[in-house]
Amino acid sequence: MVCRWGAELEDSCDRRGGIYRLTYRGPAEGHDVSVVDNLVTGKIANLAKQARFHQIDIRAPGLRDVLAAEGPEVVFHEAAQMSVKVSTDRPIYDAEVNVLGLLNLLEACTASGVRKVVFASSGATYGNPLYLPIDEVHPQLPGAPYGITKMVTEHYLRYYAQDRGLQYTSLRYGNVYGPRQDARGEAGAVAIFITQLLQRGVPTIHWDGEQVRDYIHVRDIAHANLAAATAGDNCCYCIGTGVGTSVNQLYALLTELLEVQVEPQRSARRAGDLRAAYFNNARAEHDLGWSPHVALRDGLEETVDAFRRGLEVTHPVAGAALVSAEPGDHGRRA
Numbered sequence: 001m002v003c004r005w006g007a008e009l010e011d012s013c014d015r016r017g018g019i020y021r022l023t024y025r026g027p028a029e030g031h032d033v034s035v036v037d038n039l040v041t042g043k044i045a046n047l048a049k050q051a052r053f054h055q056i057d058i059r060a061p062g063l064r065d066v067l068a069a070e071g072p073e074v075v076f077h078e079a080a081q082m083s084v085k086v087s088t089d090r091p092i093y094d095a096e097v098n099v100l101g102l103l104n105l106l107e108a109c110t111a112s113g114v115r116k117v118v119f120a121s122s123g124a125t126y127g128n129p130l131y132l133p134i135d136e137v138h139p140q141l142p143g144a145p146y147g148i149t150k151m152v153t154e155h156y157l158r159y160y161a162q163d164r165g166l167q168y169t170s171l172r173y174g175n176v177y178g179p180r181q182d183a184r185g186e187a188g189a190v191a192i193f194i195t196q197l198l199q200r201g202v203p204t205i206h207w208d209g210e211q212v213r214d215y216i217h218v219r220d221i222a223h224a225n226l227a228a229a230t231a232g233d234n235c236c237y238c239i240g241t242g243v244g245t246s247v248n249q250l251y252a253l254l255t256e257l258l259e260v261q262v263e264p265q266r267s268a269r270r271a272g273d274l275r276a277a278y279f280n281n282a283r284a285e286h287d288l289g290w291s292p293h294v295a296l297r298d299g300l301e302e303t304v305d306a307f308r309r310g311l312e313v314t315h316p317v318a319g320a321a322l323v324s325a326e327p328g329d330h331g332r333r334a
């Protein structure tokens, strides 16, 4: 995502599919937003009307021309091969998008005088936590190519800051959920469970369901991105709620909100599944003035309502088929 920064960005944003939509006061007040995406998982229907759109791969040489024409001040780098499963099945493809695509983007950024890159990093850079809650100084030992390429990105950003003066902030997200999330993702457990329950399916819970994750609403993620546009230069931040929620708890909350009683299927632990991961927000709160505002129950209620209205259900989700090996499909994320 490319944004030419104006005087003051309205503190309101939400997410449309894979593309984050910033609701801004408009060009008259100095904000000008452009989006770059190849639509491999993103959807054109999810774009904010005010945003200009360039359908282009971040690996394409033409990206440089797009940035030169747009002259952005801040780039929010959300585009990624974002599936852990795809990254283990196709590590070369993962690196092509997440490393070579990144370098193509950073070269284009430096050539067109971008001030700052705000990067969507991940809790997946940590691997199996040594302690909880995870903070920024926790060792990064990613357990899959996806986490490795996210971690590598952080190092490249540090290099470009040192060598080229391109500022950055890396935001290590927890498990993001919210309206319009694509239900074809394993770590998109919220979207998968809601969609399956609405379609009268029987969701599957892997392992014993006691694995704990940090579910964070996409509006909080968007606010963290906005905060990072003008703060936290050349630093990394954990962006989670600080609250661990088990998959069993999540499922119970969703069935309650959907007013259904469906006993989930149970299946074996998936290779690489972590017992627990949740994040310490103290640094983000101190440096970015950011903290999460959406309580899980409220966020789930909003998400359930949105899915119920049918706006989000764009395709059926098979009962237990939670992972696809196709690069265009979502797989397990951290």
Ligand SMILES: NC(=O)c1ccc[n+]([C@@H]2O[C@H](COP(=O)([O-])OP(=O)(O)OC[C@H]3O[C@@H](n4cnc5c(N)ncnc54)[C@H](O)[C@@H]3O)[C@@H](O)[C@H]2O)c1
Residues within 6 Å of the ligand: 017, 018, 019, 036, 037, 038, 039, 040, 041, 042, 043, 056, 057, 058, 059, 077, 078, 079, 080, 081, 082, 097, 101, 120, 121, 122, 123, 172, 173, 174, 175, 176, 177, 182, 187, 333, 334
């Ligand atoms: N959803 C989560 O729980 C989570 C957690 C941690 C980090 N992240 C990161 O947040 C970002 C957004 O993730 P998301 O969950 O919205 O996934 P998403 O797949 O919905 O969004 C990724 C976007 O990148 C685009 N894209 C992929 N490859 C591209 C390429 N080669 N060129 C141009 N565009 C390309 C896709 O079309 C899509 O719009 C990603 O960088 C992801 O790694 C997500």
